[in-house]
Amino acid sequence: MTPDQVLEQFRATGVQTCFHDRHIEPQIYAGLDGTNWRLADYEARGGYKALRKILTEGMTPDQVIAEVKGSGLRGRGGAGFPTGLKWSFMPRQFPGQKYLVCNSDEGEPGTCKDRDILQFNPHIVIEGMAIAAFAMGISVGYNYIHGEIFGTYERFEEALEEARAAGYLGDAIMGSGYNFQLHAAHGFGAYICGEETALLESLEGKKGQPRFKPPFPASFGLYGKPTTINNTETFAAVPWIILNGGPAYLACGKPNNGGTKIYSVSGDVEMPGNYEVPMGTPFSKLLELAGGVRKGRQLKAVIPGGSSSPVLPASIMMDCTMDYDSIAKAGSMLGSGAVIVMDDSRSMVESLRRLSYFYMHESCGQCTPCREGTGWLWRVVDRIHNGHGKPSDMDLLNSVADNIQGRTICALGDAAAMPVRAMIKHFRHEFEALIPGYVAKTPVNA
Amino acid sequence: MNDNTPAPAAVPPLSEATHERFAREIAKYPPDQAQSAVMACLAIVQQEHGHVSPEHEKVVADVLGMPQIAVHEVTTFYNMYNQRPIGRFKLNVCTNLPCQLRDGEKALAHLEKKLGIGMGGTTADGLFTLQQSECLGACADSPVMLVNDRTMCSFMTSEKLDQLVDGLRACAHPAASNGESA
Numbered sequence: 001m002t003p004d005q006v007l008e009q010f011r012a013t014g015v016q017t018c019f020h021d022r023h024i025e026p027q028i029y030a031g032l033d034g035t036n037w038r039l040a041d042y043e044a045r046g047g048y049k050a051l052r053k054i055l056t057e058g059m060t061p062d063q064v065i066a067e068v069k070g071s072g073l074r075g076r077g078g079a080g081f082p083t084g085l086k087w088s089f090m091p092r093q094f095p096g097q098k099y100l101v102c103n104s105d106e107g108e109p110g111t112c113k114d115r116d117i118l119q120f121n122p123h124i125v126i127e128g129m130a131i132a133a134f135a136m137g138i139s140v141g142y143n144y145i146h147g148e149i150f151g152t153y154e155r156f157e158e159a160l161e162e163a164r165a166a167g168y169l170g171d172a173i174m175g176s177g178y179n180f181q182l183h184a185a186h187g188f189g190a191y192i193c194g195e196e197t198a199l200l201e202s203l204e205g206k207k208g209q210p211r212f213k214p215p216f217p218a219s220f221g222l223y224g225k226p227t228t229i230n231n232t233e234t235f236a237a238v239p240w241i242i243l244n245g246g247p248a249y250l251a252c253g254k255p256n257n258g259g260t261k262i263y264s265v266s267g268d269v270e271m272p273g274n275y276e277v278p279m280g281t282p283f284s285k286l287l288e289l290a291g292g293v294r295k296g297r298q299l300k301a302v303i304p305g306g307s308s309s310p311v312l313p314a315s316i317m318m319d320c321t322m323d324y325d326s327i328a329k330a331g332s333m334l335g336s337g338a339v340i341v342m343d344d345s346r347s348m349v350e351s352l353r354r355l356s357y358f359y360m361h362e363s364c365g366q367c368t369p370c371r372e373g374t375g376w377l378w379r380v381v382d383r384i385h386n387g388h389g390k391p392s393d394m395d396l397l398n399s400v401a402d403n404i405q406g407r408t409i410c411a412l413g414d415a416a417a418m419p420v421r422a423m424i425k426h427f428r429h430e431f432e433a434l435i436p437g438y439v440a441k442t443p444v445n446a
Numbered sequence: 447m448n449d450n451t452p453a454p455a456a457v458p459p460l461s462e463a464t465h466e467r468f469a470r471e472i473a474k475y476p477p478d479q480a481q482s483a484v485m486a487c488l489a490i491v492q493q494e495h496g497h498v499s500p501e502h503e504k505v506v507a508d509v510l511g512m513p514q515i516a517v518h519e520v521t522t523f524y525n526m527y528n529q530r531p532i533g534r535f536k537l538n539v540c541t542n543l544p545c546q547l548r549d550g551e552k553a554l555a556h557l558e559k560k561l562g563i564g565m566g567g568t569t570a571d572g573l574f575t576l577q578q579s580e581c582l583g584a585c586a587d588s589p590v591m592l593v594n595d596r597t598m599c600s601f602m603t604s605e606k607l608d609q610l611v612d613g614l615r616a617c618a619h620p621a622a623s624n625g626e627s628a
Binding site for chain 1: 474475476479481482483484485486488489510512516519520523524525526527535541542543544546547548579580581582583584585586587588592593595596597598599600601602606609610613614616617
């Protein structure tokens with residue numbers, strides 16, 4: 001056997017994470033089996049009909065944007081910004097080149113949904129991007145894919161070739177006067193490049209260090225030109241919206257939170273995987289789909305939207321529905337939809353220690369509060385974990401977090417600080433119990 | 447260096463085929479923005495030569511019309527570029543929180559024991575380099591491991607890790623593994 005043949009045996013097939021019958025009314029993952037990712041399969045599922053509808057029925061860019069606005073689609077990458085509104089920020093009459101960028105730099109711990117979209121249904125992203133480009137009058141786009149999923153990058157390149165050969169990309173698409181060139185690019189191991197301006201820097205061939213905003217990418221983006229950046233899943237939602245209408249998409253979810261959403265459920269569940277369900281599905285239902293807490297244990301805590309979102313204890317989480325507004329009201333963020341489940345055997349100190357190490361490792365080094373502060377956070381949590389914490393460390397952690405949050409160019413600093421504050425807020429007693437000689441100032445609450 | 451990293455050999459020139467691969471990447475970008483292809487070109491160099499040497503950084507810089515130091519900034523900023531020669535198979539095991547909850551650290555410890563090296567080390571035969579990595583973006587497949595930057599291996603129990611390591615060893619030393627002479 002060759003090394004490639006050896007490794008091939010261990011490649012994920014998608015059965016566990018994507019091709020299962022535990023989605024609810026899926027749109028993006030509907031009908032996938034791992035073999036049917038090619039153009040002909042996608043067309044057989046109704047693919048490229050939305051793009052055809054726009055180009056042959058003469059929908060105008062304004063009509064497309066209005067449809068997306070009416071759908072309640074919000075950015076699936078983490079911020080939840082209304083997509084139609086973002087599209088309307090692009091200058092219409094700009095005389096030079098404008099760019100469209102897809103953020104597939106999926107590195108938020110807990111998240112693996114975009115990988116399965118690109119791997120098993122790549123054309124839905126291509127069609128979504130082509131529609132977005134039409135709506136904003138953009139002729140060139142890039143899909144920036146997480147470097148660690150290189151096989152998926154190569155798959156997407158193949159899909160692009162198919163789309164070009166079939167005339168869905170390139171010049172005069174479907175005989176219209178509309179041109180759109182789309183290319184794939186890849187990262188090579190930098191969490192920070194999921195931040196949109198760091199991604200643009202990386203796409204320009206530089207270190208991925210975020211830019212000050214404003215100016216926002218809609219006025220100063222790739223190569224200094226107006227640029228719109230959306231997440232992979234956001235683009236993947238667009239064809240359905242165009243075919244079925246914005247109101248139908250909104251009706252799939254709940255008011256202000258349209259459509260379906262893919263949740264990556266990881267950690268202490270029986271069946272980790274991606275679950276596409278309507279926005280507003282109760283968390284308890286999602287947990288049930290994932291087979292419940294592993295080994296019959298009790299739920300202790302959930303990080304509901306990727307590692308950067310504040311942890312919520314089980315009692316709060318079980319009352320939440322999975323949508324932007326419900327999770328925000330509970331004091332966290334829906335983020336990228338990465339649901340990290342922790343059972344009652346887990347040490348929150350150990351969990352925070354690993355997350356703090358991650359943020360220290362991935363800080364780009366540009367802003368002092370983040371570069372230095374993430375190291376402080378890790379060292380202090382690490383010594384508490386090792387039993388060498390000092391009684392003053394609890395206040396120190398909060399103080400360092402306070403001095404990072406809101407004081408950096410990008411959100412990585414906030415992302416490092418928020419888990420610390422939330423862990424201490426909800427599980428303070430676990431930290432205090434590990435500090436020799438600590439006299440609790442606050443009542444213990446579980 | 448305190449590990450078994452092979453001594454640096456003379457840097458081989460980049461082949462015509464490599465330059466053709468560069469050209470395909472450069473063609474994706476506007477003519478005055480060739481620098482955008484630097485990430486891809488360096489990944490190609492690494493795939494073909496195992497690591498990115500300063501000499502190859504210079505070649506890439508010249509091809510893309512950018513200062514060599516700007517190429518070096520990219521090599522050193524992104525985690526996946528190897529800045530020195532490493533083992534033939536680079537094993538990157540994710541231990542970030544979602545993986546930590548599902549035996550990611552156990553997988554790393556198992557490989558340390560199996561290979562007889564610590565995290566960051568290279569085996570004496572130059573076959574394996576073992577590294578801890580941050581989120582690979584395959585959290586539901588944990589434990590996960592990325593091999594040579596390009597192949598994601600999923601659900602890596604200790605048994606599967608043994609199969610993988612033994613399988614790769616057999617590829618490299620066919621005689622030793624099946625008891626026959628070469």
